[in-house]
Amino acid sequence: MIQRSDQPDPDLTSWAHTLTTHILSACDPEHLTTQALTIHNTLLPNQPTHILAFGKAALPMTRSVRAHLGTRFQRATILAPTNTPTPPDDTIQLFHVEHPTPTQANINATNQLLHHARSIPNDHAVIVNISGGGSAHLCLPKPPHTLDDIIRTTTELNARGATIHELNAARSQLEQLKSGGLGRILAHLRVHALVLSDVIGNDLRTIASGPLIADDLDIPHTIVGSNTNAIDALTEALGATIIHTERDVVGDARDRAEALARQVRSARVGEAVVMGGETTVDARSASGTGGPVCECVVAASLVLARESGFRWRAIGIATDGVDGPGGACAGVLDDSIMRADGAMDRAAHALDAHDTLGFLNTVGAAIMTGPTGTNVNDVIALVRTG
Numbered sequence: 001m002i003q004r005s006d007q008p009d010p011d012l013t014s015w016a017h018t019l020t021t022h023i024l025s026a027c028d029p030e031h032l033t034t035q036a037l038t039i040h041n042t043l044l045p046n047q048p049t050h051i052l053a054f055g056k057a058a059l060p061m062t063r064s065v066r067a068h069l070g071t072r073f074q075r076a077t078i079l080a081p082t083n084t085p086t087p088p089d090d091t092i093q094l095f096h097v098e099h100p101t102p103t104q105a106n107i108n109a110t111n112q113l114l115h116h117a118r119s120i121p122n123d124h125a126v127i128v129n130i131s132g133g134g135s136a137h138l139c140l141p142k143p144p145h146t147l148d149d150i151i152r153t154t155t156e157l158n159a160r161g162a163t164i165h166e167l168n169a170a171r172s173q174l175e176q177l178k179s180g181g182l183g184r185i186l187a188h189l190r191v192h193a194l195v196l197s198d199v200i201g202n203d204l205r206t207i208a209s210g211p212l213i214a215d216d217l218d219i220p221h222t223i224v225g226s227n228t229n230a231i232d233a234l235t236e237a238l239g240a241t242i243i244h245t246e247r248d249v250v251g252d253a254r255d256r257a258e259a260l261a262r263q264v265r266s267a268r269v270g271e272a273v274v275m276g277g278e279t280t281v282d283a284r285s286a287s288g289t290g291g292p293v294c295e296c297v298v299a300a301s302l303v304l305a306r307e308s309g310f311r312w313r314a315i316g317i318a319t320d321g322v323d324g325p326g327g328a329c330a331g332v333l334d335d336s337i338m339r340a341d342g343a344m345d346r347a348a349h350a351l352d353a354h355d356t357l358g359f360l361n362t363v364g365a366a367i368m369t370g371p372t373g374t375n376v377n378d379v380i381a382l383v384r385t386g
Contacts (some may be wrong), residue, residue, distance in 0.1 A: 036224040127325075316331060
């Protein structure tokens with residue numbers, strides 16, 4: 001849902017709704033998993049099969065796998081966000097866990113998943129569904145480290161805008177099931193992992209901290225979806241001529257967005273630039289709201305408002321629906337909003353204070369979807385409209 005505190009421009013609101021809906025539909029985990037299983041129709045084992053799942057998309061991925069398994073399905077254990085509905089089915093155990101900072105509930109749920117894993121008969125198989133958030137969900141401290149150590153490390157790294165590679169590398173030093181730990185427990189079974197990637201470049205050692213990945217393991221993985229799906233859906237829904245696309249974007253959100261905005265200066269009406277990836281914000285000295293996608297939208301819009309003499313629109317979408325503190329999916333801005341009295345000054349202040357969601361809310365430009373149940377990173381589009 002697009003929430004705006006002023007009287008919204010119907011065309012801008014409709015445009016934002018259309019793009020957001022199209023992208024989230026294209027990145028639906030159940031759809032992507034079903035698509036992958038249909039293409040790779042020999043992927044699933046022809047024997048009794050169990051499902052272990054963790055991450056934001058754990059439940060929809062499991063629904064797809066279960067449907068394809070049919071009578072081969074035995075039971076599933078799922079670790080999922082707290083807003084995930086509990087399935088009315090005693091063959092599926094779902095445990096609610098926290099993200100991005102794990103709690104004792106995460107450890108308790110992980111122990112339940114391990115109990116299932118260790119009870120699987122030798123002649124049965126396992127499908128492991130992995131998605132964004134899985135590294136926090138699957139949590140078991142490695143002695144002498146404790147949950148407090150994990151919480152402190154996670155909080156510090158998130159505050160300084162650490163990349164997912166840095167964050168999950170640190171987690172791997174503190175926990176038992178990262179870096180192949182779960183895989184070693186399952187190594188005597190036939191195992192296949194289905195992965196909805198929230199990591200730029202789809203590095204399997206980084207996604208959920210590589211619970212099935214180690215030099216002594218050879219467990220096959222299939223990527224069912226990634227940021228490419230979000231970029232392709234955005235490009236399709238824009239209906240514009242794309243003159244520049246940046247993929248696998250990482251680094252400081254403001255810097256990358258400002259550079260992208262300068263690519264629009266030579267655009268003609270109906271032309272657009274697109275960016276996909278996972279940028280970061282160092283917010284250690286800030287107390288505002290909003291994450292890297294909000295920061296990208298505001299930073300790019302400020303450049304366009306100051307430097308361009310034409311009409312434009314900017315949109316950013318965090319596919320998991322939660323872009324940093326404040327719970328926004330992201331935002332949508334155009335030249336008329338940014339050229340209103342005082343808007344550019346307020347935007348500049350918000351960027352310096354890392355309070356970009358605060359700015360988006362004051363101009364009625366925040367996109368609020370709530371958690372979407374997927375996570376394939378972020379997308380940004382800038383379009384010349386006049």
